[in-house]
Amino acid sequence: MSNLLVELFVEExxxxxxxxxxxxxSTTLFDTLKAQGLIAADSVVTAYASPRRLAAHITQVAAKAVDKAVAQKLMPVSVGLDADxxxxxxLQKKLAALGADVSVVNQLKREHDGKTDVLFLDLTVAGATLTNGxxxxxxxAIAKLPIPKVMTYQLQDGWSNVxxxxxxxxxxALHGNEVIPINTLGLSASxxxxxxxFEAAQNPIVLRDADSYALQLQEDGAVIPGFNERKAEIARQLERAAAKLDLRPIEDEALLDEVTALVERPNVLVGQFEEEFLAVPQECLILTMKANQKYFPLLDAQGKLTNKFLIVSNITPANPSAVIGGNxxxxxxxxxxxKFxxxxxxxxxxxxxxxxxxxxxxxxxxxxxxxxIARVSxxxxxxxxxxxxxxxAAQASQAAQLAKADLVTDMVGEFPELQGIMGRYYAQHEGLSDDIAYAIEDHYRPRFxxxxxxxxxxxxxxxxxxxxETLVGxxxxxxxxxxxxxxxxxxxxxxxxxxxxxxxxxxxxxDTLLQQALSVFHHAFDHAAVLQALEEFIFDRLAGNLRDQGYSAQEVDSVLALKPQLIADIQQRLAAVHAFAALNEAPSLAAANKRVGNILKKSESTIEQHINPALLQEDAEKALAQALAQVQPQAQQAFVAGDYTGSLKTLAALKVPVDAFFDGVMVNADDPALKANRLSLLATLHQAMNQVADLSRLAA
Structure with missing residues (x-):
């Protein structure tokens, strides 16, 4: 076992x-070597990536994988052996292909594979060598690289393309200090x-062994090869340079990643521009510095842009004034x-x-x-x-009409990321109210x-x-x-x-909002189908969102099964269901509710929620009707008041009479009048139990 280093050196x-x-x-290299049995169970891979190199260091890599004993499936006995x-x-042909002959026939094993008896040959498969592996x-690894765009170039032989x-x-390719003779892209390993x-102490760098790679690159090559190490060094230098000025660099993880990928040995310098440019909205200046020049603008304690910025240079001259001046x-x-x-x-x-x-x-x-914008307005x-x-309504109509107007401005044409933001600045410049101006900027929110x-x-x-408008359209x-x-x-x-x-x-x-949006579109389409598809789409997003917040799938399903149209109430309904599910009576009531729902679905006649007291014969159905008469108004009153938790908790009193009803009453009685009355009793129970949520979804 020795450690392995593989590096591919490329142009930027x-x-x-x-x-x-x-x-x-690095991940594909590691996984493929592991699949071939060439690395230890506790091996570790370290990825390196700089502007001109991709590399991986893997600990405990074997020069050759261990040989494996395998049982090679050959063919059914009836095919491989004759009557004698x-x-x-x-079978002879198959054995020859595996490097054996008929002398091993008596050593073959027979096993039943569920259909027939099959012949197996015990073999020792040689472990892969590191060179081949x-x-x-x-x-x-090269085939699986997530390359954004491939380029074709000619090799030095003048004929071949890759x-x-x-x-x-x-x-x-170094295994310890030994070169592994592998090839790729017209290159041979060394x-x-x-x-x-420009700043390497020596070029080329002759690597002593796999473990000295990062150290030699840093000391002799003036390169920090690790992406994360280089990123951390840039972040440290940015903070240090900003702190000396009592300022702070703008936080932008994507910009920091991009700059990390542009430099091999970072050197942070301070630049500045004329203060007159600060009259331009700071979003414009920040964006042009970040997007076009990869600079880090500096902000004061109040978050206001200053006329200073940080440059991450790839060189470290003794006198940086030329670099700063150039930038x-x-x-x-x-x-x-x-500004223009x-x-x-x-x-x-x-x-x-x-x-x-x-x-x-x-x-x-x-x-x-x-x-x-006419539709949005x-x-x-x-x-x-x-x-x-x-x-x-008047303000919203006006703001909607102006919301996209900045799309045809020069600034947004140059920097599309500023749409909405520039609209707000221009609205304020015209003297429009902040309500209108901020609505123009904010109408894209929430964006993520x-x-x-x-x-x-x-x-x-x-x-x-x-x-x-976007969804419906x-x-x-x-x-x-x-x-x-x-x-x-x-x-x-x-x-x-x-x-x-x-x-x-x-x-x-x-549904009111969706129908309002549908009403402003005048091209031909199936309004009912679009409305249904939109509701399903939005409720699917809502279900996923609620589950991500920690609610169980059962709780979410129970609430959304009713398709409650007032979205603002759904959190309260969920909290109520969560509290109800914790009650001792909840499992029994949820199971009963599911049973009631199934009985009502199977009924072929129309069921009315009108209970005739004169047709209540059994003590259990009388007790349930009496309990419902007490509980239903209380639950309804709490529901109307928005106390969903209180509404569901009142249902706990129904557990005993509901259980007794199903133990002692035959719903599908021979007498049609009795049957209809009992179905009405169950329909009333079902309606009372399922106003906040479909409690049957809580049943195990």
Whole structure:
């Protein structure tokens, strides 16, 4: 056993994919070697990934796997042996293929496989050698790399082409200090690699052994090969540089990952720009610095952008002024562009831009963005009107009409990520109220799990209208999510609607909202089918969301089985069911409820919830009717008051009379009048028990 090091040295890898490439490369190598029995049970793999290398270090790798004794299945006895017990030609051919001959016929085992007797031959299979096993593992690791885009390049022989993410120039394969003779991408393994392009103390670096890889790269090659180690070093340097200025760097995990994938040995430097650019909204400046230059903007204690930023350089010169100056010169035109866009955009009002949306295609079956905002505005008006607030309706309509106007501004054209944000700035510049301005920015919220809701009621209404329009529109033209594919983010829109209805104080029923949204679409489609599909889709999202919050599948199913349309009440219903399930009487009542439901389903006649006291003959049915007469009003009163827990807890008093009823009363009596009356009693019981939730779903 020795430790193994495999490195593939390439030209600069795509930075946004580097971390995944490094993990996939090392994991596949490890798993394939493990499957061949070449590594120990407690072996550990360490992944390395830098801009120009993918590598893996694996502990306790064998030069050869242990030989294995296996029972090789041959063929049915009837096929392999003739009537005299001699090998048939078919068996002789099979044995020859396995390196045996007819002399082993008497050593063959016979086992029944469930259908017939089968012949087996005991063999010793030689364990894989590391050379062969590693070649297989490397081929598989390269084949399975999650490469975003493959490129084709020519090898040095001038004839052969290979396909890979970037041209590969070196391969290292060391088992201890021995080179394993493997090949890939036209390369043969060696013990040499290259360090930093400019700052390596020596190039090439001759690796002493597998374990000295990271240390030699750092000391001789000026490279930190580990992705996580390099990322941690960048984070430390960013915090240290910012702290010296009493500032803090912007937090952006994706940017930190990308910069980690761009440098081999990080060196954080401080740059600055003219303060006049701070007149531009800070979101614009932050985005242009992050997206275009990969800088880390610096914020003050109040979270306000300053004119200083941090550069993560890949070189460490004695005098960094040239590097800093070069970066400052590069960022200045970017900031100037943002300033120009901002100043030009403010020369036109948002309202004057609305006609331009008619030229922007939303979907070829749903028209332009202009048509879309007309629908969103109409839905927002309907929602606010249903809430009984005409002032809100007027504001929501106006905000909805202006919500997409910034899509045709220069700033959003350059930086689509700023849509909504720029609309808010331009609305404030025009003197529109904060209710309208913040609604324009917030109508995209919530954009992801855990995102904040819109800041005001106008924003909540417009956000709800926007998401309803998207869902209804896409479902109406058959654009439903399938499997993992959801190109229009409809699942996210559904969850956003649920968040707004649950936490936003919009107490309107879901089916009412969906029908309002359906009413503004005038192309031909099956309204009833779309309404049903949308309800199922939204309730599926809700069920998954509630289970993720810790509620049991039974509790969630019991509440959602009733399809409660007031989404804001569902949490209370769940809490009530959870409390009811903890009662001693709950299992018995849930089982009884399930039995009642099954009896009522089988009834062929119409059942009325009208109990005739004169037809109550058995003591048990009289007791149940009497208990129902007491419990039902109490449960109903608590239900109407919104006390769902209290409503369900009153049902505990029904356990004894319900159990006694099923023990002593025959529901399907010969007398039709008695049977009908008993079914009415059960229907009344069923209705009383299932107002908050379908309790039968709690039955084991």
């Amino acid at each position: 890898l795509p930075p946004k994919a580097l971390h995944k490439l490094g993990q996939a490369f 017990g001699n090998a048939t030609p078919a 590693l070649q297989k593992a490397l081929d598989e 396909n890979f993410v970037r041209p590969a120039h070196g391969l290292v 013990n040499q690699t290259l360090g930093h392009r 400052e010169r590069v960022v200045r035109p970017r900031l100037s562009d943002a 866009f901002f100043e030009q955009d403010r020369k036109k009002t948002l309202e004057s831009r609305i006609p331009g949306l008619a030229k922007v295609v939303y979907h070829n079956k749903l028209g332009s963005q202009g048509e879309r 109409a839905i927002a008006n309907l929602v606010a009107t249903a809430l009984g607030d005409q002032a809100l 799990a855990g995102d904040e809701l819109p800041r005001n009621r106008v924003g909540l209404v417009v956000a709800l209208a926007d998401k309803l 896409m479902f109406s033209i058959g654009e439903k999510p399938t499997g993992e594919k959801d190109p229009f983010a409809l699942r996210r829109h559904a969850i956003g609607i649920l968040r707004i209805l649950t936490d936003g104080g919009i107490n309107l029923e879901l």
